[in-house]
Amino acid sequence: MAENTVKTSMTMIQALRSAMDVMMEKDENVVVFGQDVGYFGGVFRCTEGLQKKYGKSRVFDTPISEGGIVGVAIGMGAYGLRPCIEIQFADYIYPAYDQIVSEAARLRYRSAGDFTAPITIRTPCGGGIYGGQTHSQSPEAVFAHVCGLRTVMPSNPYDAKGLLIASIENDDPVIFLEPKRLYNGPFDGHHDKPVVPWSQNPLGEVPEGYYTVPLDKAAIFRPGKQLTVLAYGTMVWVSEAAARETGIDAEIIDLRSLWPLDLETIVASVKKTRRCVVVHEATRTCGFGAELVSLVQEHCFYHLEAPIERVTGWDTPYPHAQEWAYFPGPARVGAAFKRTVEA
Amino acid sequence: MSKGEPLRLHVPEPTGRPGCATDFSYLRLSPAGAVRRPEVDVAPMDTRDLAYSLVSVIDADGNAVGPWVPQIDIEVVRKGLRAMMKTRIFDSRMLMAQRQKKMSFYMQSLGEEAIGTAQALALNVDDMCFPTYRQQSILIVRDYPLVDMICQLMSNERDPLKGRQLPVMYSVKKAGFFSISGNLATQYIQAVGWGMASAIKGDTKIASAWIGDGATAEADFDTALTFAHVYRAPVILNVVNNQWAISTFQAIAGGEDTTFAARGVGCGIASLRVDGNDFLAVYAASCWAAERARRNLGPCLIEWVTYRAGPHSTSDDPSKYRPGDDWSHFPLGDPIARLKQYLIKAGAWSEQEHEETQKRLEAEVLAAQKEAEQYGTMASGHTFSPAEMFDGIYKDMPEHLRVQRQQLGI
Numbered sequence: 001m002a003e004n005t006v007k008t009s010m011t012m013i014q015a016l017r018s019a020m021d022v023m024m025e026k027d028e029n030v031v032v033f034g035q036d037v038g039y040f041g042g043v044f045r046c047t048e049g050l051q052k053k054y055g056k057s058r059v060f061d062t063p064i065s066e067g068g069i070v071g072v073a074i075g076m077g078a079y080g081l082r083p084c085i086e087i088q089f090a091d092y093i094y095p096a097y098d099q100i101v102s103e104a105a106r107l108r109y110r111s112a113g114d115f116t117a118p119i120t121i122r123t124p125c126g127g128g129i130y131g132g133q134t135h136s137q138s139p140e141a142v143f144a145h146v147c148g149l150r151t152v153m154p155s156n157p158y159d160a161k162g163l164l165i166a167s168i169e170n171d172d173p174v175i176f177l178e179p180k181r182l183y184n185g186p187f188d189g190h191h192d193k194p195v196v197p198w199s200q201n202p203l204g205e206v207p208e209g210y211y212t213v214p215l216d217k218a219a220i221f222r223p224g225k226q227l228t229v230l231a232y233g234t235m236v237w238v239s240e241a242a243a244r245e246t247g248i249d250a251e252i253i254d255l256r257s258l259w260p261l262d263l264e265t266i267v268a269s270v271k272k273t274r275r276c277v278v279v280h281e282a283t284r285t286c287g288f289g290a291e292l293v294s295l296v297q298e299h300c301f302y303h304l305e306a307p308i309e310r311v312t313g314w315d316t317p318y319p320h321a322q323e324w325a326y327f328p329g330p331a332r333v334g335a336a337f338k339r340t341v342e343a
Numbered sequence: 344m345s346k347g348e349p350l351r352l353h354v355p356e357p358t359g360r361p362g363c364a365t366d367f368s369y370l371r372l373s374p375a376g377a378v379r380r381p382e383v384d385v386a387p388m389d390t391r392d393l394a395y396s397l398v399s400v401i402d403a404d405g406n407a408v409g410p411w412v413p414q415i416d417i418e419v420v421r422k423g424l425r426a427m428m429k430t431r432i433f434d435s436r437m438l439m440a441q442r443q444k445k446m447s448f449y450m451q452s453l454g455e456e457a458i459g460t461a462q463a464l465a466l467n468v469d470d471m472c473f474p475t476y477r478q479q480s481i482l483i484v485r486d487y488p489l490v491d492m493i494c495q496l497m498s499n500e501r502d503p504l505k506g507r508q509l510p511v512m513y514s515v516k517k518a519g520f521f522s523i524s525g526n527l528a529t530q531y532i533q534a535v536g537w538g539m540a541s542a543i544k545g546d547t548k549i550a551s552a553w554i555g556d557g558a559t560a561e562a563d564f565d566t567a568l569t570f571a572h573v574y575r576a577p578v579i580l581n582v583v584n585n586q587w588a589i590s591t592f593q594a595i596a597g598g599e600d601t602t603f604a605a606r607g608v609g610c611g612i613a614s615l616r617v618d619g620n621d622f623l624a625v626y627a628a629s630c631w632a633a634e635r636a637r638r639n640l641g642p643c644l645i646e647w648v649t650y651r652a653g654p655h656s657t658s659d660d661p662s663k664y665r666p667g668d669d670w671s672h673f674p675l676g677d678p679i680a681r682l683k684q685y686l687i688k689a690g691a692w693s694e695q696e697h698e699e700t701q702k703r704l705e706a707e708v709l710a711a712q713k714e715a716e717q718y719g720t721m722a723s724g725h726t727f728s729p730a731e732m733f734d735g736i737y738k739d740m741p742e743h744l745r746v747q748r749q750q751l752g753i
Binding site for chain 2: 073102172
């Protein structure tokens with residue numbers, strides 16, 4: 001990692017593209033494909049220029065078939081390639097659910113290691129962009145529940161590149177969820193204010209070459225003493241705004257790897273702060289937050305001084321016109337902070 | 344039909360039900376030797392007629408006739424017959440073992456032995472097959488040890504899959520036999536991906552995909568055809584039409600008034616429809632498809648017309664949904680009987696050799712079973728330790744699984 005001192009300002013899009021570029025250069029078994037990712041460079045520009053650089057046999061467009069994209073990748077993985085594939089929106093990953101859950105996740109186990117699925121499935125997720133029902137979902141819980149999968153979500157360009165490289169190199173199948181609301185700049189939920197680009201944020205400074213951010217390791221995004229916030233993706237930034245605006249000294253943990261996760265960092269923090277708020281965009285019931293609440297309750301029960309709170313999306317499909325009433329913004333998150341601290 | 348009449352839902356039915364004979368005239372048959380053999384670089388559209396007829400080589404008298412008579416060493420044919428016999432003996436022995444509670448479950452391939460056997464002989468051993476649960480003949484003709492197969496079936500201490508998988512869900516990479524999944528059709532698209540990978544790497548290996556008639560209704564079937572066509576993947580797309588998907592007649596899968604081979608043509612894939620109980624036809628068609636794939640000429644879909652002679656599985660009783668003597672009326676007969684007749688006529692086999700071979704193979708299967716049983720059965724409790732349950736889910740065991748293993752006290 002040491003030789004990568006040359007840093008460039010990158011958006012999350014550029015950082016993800018750089019990760020794929022680095023890995024395609026480093027490992028000739030890495031192939032990239034999905035809808036519109038080839039010639040056009042992806043509807044979000046994440047694969048722009050890669051086909052020109054590496055050729056059509058390594059970066060190519062596919063038919064509109066999520067099950068096909070993932071199924072083909074599993075076959076390639078069994079052959080010995082290392083596919084990094086794209087599902088255009090996480091909302092459209094469900095046709096591939098059988099291939100992901102029944103096949104990719106279980107191939108190593110059911111064949112006793114005879115075959116493996118070293119594939120990375122990139123997919124843009126999350127709301128806050130007026131995406132409505134099918135361009136805003138956060139389906140992480142349906143993957144975190146599946147044994148054999150790794151589920152990862154970055155919150156900034158630096159982590160995005162390092163985590164994506166680590167995911168591509170990892171021999172287990174990885175669901176790599178990209179909060180598209182963070183593609184061009186951090187977003188704290190204040191939709192009425194102009195977006196500040198990544199170029200004005202230190203986490204937009206990204207090494208040009210190879211480096212990794214380890215999987216299964218959380219990051220303490222903001223150290224604090226009064227309560228622990230468990231968040232990931234866009235909600236890391238929303239939580240930071242809530243802490244700033246309420247003046248509550250929250251310790252914000254960016255999980256980065258949702259499952260398997262970094263339990264040690266979580267437990268150490270909650271034992272210190274004695275209070276915990278879980279924040280995610282996804283709907284509440286049986287959402288990933290429920291697992292986080294359970295883990296904190298199991299491991300920190302005698303240290304807790306308040307009920308664990310959850311601030312999440314409502315148990316509704318993601319609406320269009322009611323975007324900001326749905327999206328857990330800094331006001332809702334801040335209110336939970338206050339309740340928890342005052343409890 | 345007069346205007347304004349109420350609409351009626353059409354639900355296909357088999358002609359034969361218990362106590363009532365099947366009318367097999369729905370099978371589009373062609374006389375042996377009657378169907379043309381195109382060049383391997385034929386345009387997919389020009390295989391339309393082949394998708395609605397039936398390639399057959401061995402005629403009713405046991406003669407090999409017509410343009411599809413394969414170039415095949417007689418020793419290979421003899422090997423094929425032995426492998427088919429061995430598969431059938433193995434199946435019947437394992438069925439018995441299941442009835443004796445030495446294993447929890449089994450699935451025979453009675454009547455379908457020619458298809459896997461002959462295609463495996465037409466492929467190289469490093470071509471990867473993506474089988475369903477009814478292509479055990481591939482493993483057998485590739486001489487994978489019966490003991491290892493039985494250990495898997497018995498989930499014992501020597502089970503290569505460590506007791507994690509239901510019986511018959513083999514995985515044998517070194518024999519070019521991809522891990523079987525319980526989820527139907529999933530392997531069909533994976534085979535296409537494997538073939539694409541071979542093409543990406545400039546390799547010479549090809550993939551062989553397998554699916555049954557019923558499972559063609561799964562989305563992965565259509566997906567596989569689309570991807571194979573789009574990328575001209577070096578893959579043989581096999582559809583084993585044994586007329587039945589558990590209790591469901593192939594018409595309910597979409598086979599009424601059409602063929603499964605025709606689906607291939609519709610997707611721009613060269614397609615053949617072949618007598619699945621004719622070893623020589625299976626071999627010839629498989630060689631044709633393999634050459635096409637190896638020469639970068641693209642995929643081929645082959646519908647193998649055969650009949651599921653046995654129950655779907657040891658949990659199934661076919662007498663509840665089809666005539667008890669159905670197989671004896673199936674026009675394409677028994678693949679072993681037909682090849683035996685051919686070989687005897689060709690002077691390369693005899694009744695005596697057949698009987699001796701049968702006895703020798705029975706002894707071989709029995710010896711393998713006895714050896715496998717030494718390593719335990721589910722009933723004897725000689726299985727892998729429960730600690731194995733937590734291993735191999737990820738490449739390295741994550742902390743939560745280590746903790747759960749400890750909670751089990753191991």
